[in-house]
Amino acid sequence: MTAPAAPVKIRLREVRKAFDAKVVLDGLDLDVLAGESLVILGGSGSGKSVLLKHMVGLLRPDSGTVEVDGVELGGLRGPDLTSFRRRFGMSFQEGALFDSMTVRENVAFPLQRAKWPKERIAERVAACLEMVHLEGAESKMPAQLSGGMRRRVGFARAIALEPQILLFDEPTTGLDPVIKAVIDELILELQQKLESTAVTITHDLASAWKIGDRIAMLYRGRILACAPPEEFRNSGDARVQQFIRGLPSGPLTET
Ligand SMILES: Nc1ncnc2c1ncn2[C@@H]1O[C@H](COP(=O)(O)OP(=O)(O)OP(=O)(O)O)[C@@H](O)[C@H]1O
Ligand SMILES: [Mg+2]
Numbered sequence: 001m002t003a004p005a006a007p008v009k010i011r012l013r014e015v016r017k018a019f020d021a022k023v024v025l026d027g028l029d030l031d032v033l034a035g036e037s038l039v040i041l042g043g044s045g046s047g048k049s050v051l052l053k054h055m056v057g058l059l060r061p062d063s064g065t066v067e068v069d070g071v072e073l074g075g076l077r078g079p080d081l082t083s084f085r086r087r088f089g090m091s092f093q094e095g096a097l098f099d100s101m102t103v104r105e106n107v108a109f110p111l112q113r114a115k116w117p118k119e120r121i122a123e124r125v126a127a128c129l130e131m132v133h134l135e136g137a138e139s140k141m142p143a144q145l146s147g148g149m150r151r152r153v154g155f156a157r158a159i160a161l162e163p164q165i166l167l168f169d170e171p172t173t174g175l176d177p178v179i180k181a182v183i184d185e186l187i188l189e190l191q192q193k194l195e196s197t198a199v200t201i202t203h204d205l206a207s208a209w210k211i212g213d214r215i216a217m218l219y220r221g222r223i224l225a226c227a228p229p230e231e232f233r234n235s236g237d238a239r240v241q242q243f244i245r246g247l248p249s250g251p252l253t254e255t
Pocket of ligand 1 (some may be wrong): 022044
């Protein structure tokens with residue numbers, strides 16, 4: 001007997017997005033299943049960050065649809081869009097901590113914006129820092145932290161409002177191999193603790209195999225392949241193989 005398939009959490013259909021003449025997403029279809037950890041691979045500039053921003057409604061498609069829990073984002077405006085976004089915790093590629101704020105203030109930021117009472121904010125900040133194993137760092141400034149610790153503060157801020165969906169844009173870029181492995185473990189740990197759905201963009205194949213229940217590859221504005229790690233690695237698609245092996249020549253062309 002096969003287990004029933006998990007419901008679809010995020011459904012993208014025929015999503016098209018161009019910036020001026022440059023078509024970035026070109027009729028893209030993708031389902032992110034509830035509770036899974038999906039990894040998105042793709043070349044530099046292939047549109048991975050643009051894709052992630054469509055999931056959370058930070059960018060809108062020129063055509064096509066993005067649905068989360070069956071609700072189409074295109075119809076949401078103002079306060080509806082704001083409360084919708086609270087389902088997401090996003091760790092941006094740019095890292096984006098507020099340099100002039102302490103760790104505590106950084107993590108408290110989304111809670112203050114959501115108008116949480118002061119006492120609950122203090123409690124939640126402490127709980128989030130504990131979840132990313134940064135207890136005691138409340139009063140530090142971002143400049144005093146290592147790269148790995150800064151990422152963890154970003155994660156703590158992303159999980160503050162207990163999101164159902166976690167989005168990580170290149171969470172390990174620029175970190176050494178040991179810290180990378182620590183961050184990979186943390187992504188899985190957070191996803192499991194929060195029982196959330198996770199979408200992670202990475203260039204790092206070792207991370208992809210470790211954290212992905214399924215791996216998707218973005219190429220020329222569409223999903224070229226999407227499968228569990230083992231199946232993905234054994235893909236008969238020559239473009240997937242060139243990407244995995246990092247071969248300088250082959251069927252992949254720069255976009
Ligand atoms: N707001 C924007 N306005 C104009 N062009 C944009 C905008 N955002 C992205 N682009 C363009 O869309 C393309 C895809 O960008 P994107 O940042 O999604 O790539 P990526 O796959 O995340 O790359 P990287 O691996 O370097 O992070 C690029 O050519 C980029 O210049
Ligand atoms: Mg990017």
